[in-house]
Amino acid sequence: MQVKENEKESNQSDLDNCKVINKRFLCHLNLVIGSGTFGKVLYATSLDRKVEYAIKFEKSNVKSSVIELEHEIYLNLQDGEGIPKIIWMGEYKKYKLMVMEVLGPSLDKFFIACDKKFNLYTMSSLGEEMIKRVEYVHSKGYVHRDIKPNNFMLGKFSTNLENINDKI
Helix, strand or coil: HHHHHHHHHHHHHHHHCEEEEECEEEEEEEEEEEEEECCEEEEEEEEECCCEEEEEEEEECCCCHHHHHHHHHHHHHCCCCCCCEEEEEEEEEEEEEEEECCCEEHHHHHHCCCCCCCHHHHHHHHHHHHHHHHHHHHCCCCCCCCCCHHHHHHCCCCCCCCHHCCCC
C-alpha cells in the first residue's frame, strides 16, 4: 500500500511541473531542450505520455516574430531528413507556440557522450549526413546562417547511434 501512495505523490509532483496546452500537449516546464534569444524549447508529451514533442515558445509581444517565419520555413522543408514535423502552431497565454516532433540529441551532445572523440568512420558518416542536410535546405532556396553542432540533431530512433563510434 505504501508503494502506491508514493507512486501517487510522484505522479502528482510530475504534474505540478506541467501545463496542458491546447487540450492535447502536456508541457514539462522543468525539461528545457534549448534556449536562446528566440525563447525556449521545452519537452512535452501527449496527455497519455505516449508521444513526445518539443514546444518552442516565443513571447507574443516581440517586435518581429521569428517563430512565424520559422514555422513557414519548416513547412517548406517538411519532407527533408532531419527536419522535425510541425504538429501545431498557436498561442497560449502570452506566448506563440510551435509544437514539433522531438528529434534525438544534438551533434555536440553526441560528441560529449563519445568522450569528445570520433573515429574516422564516424566523422565521415556525420560529415556526409550534414552535407546532405545543408544541400537539401539550399535546394529549397534557403541559406542556413547558424550552422553549428548544436543545430544538427541526430535521429531519435537510429539503430546506428549506439555503435557508430565503435566501427573502425
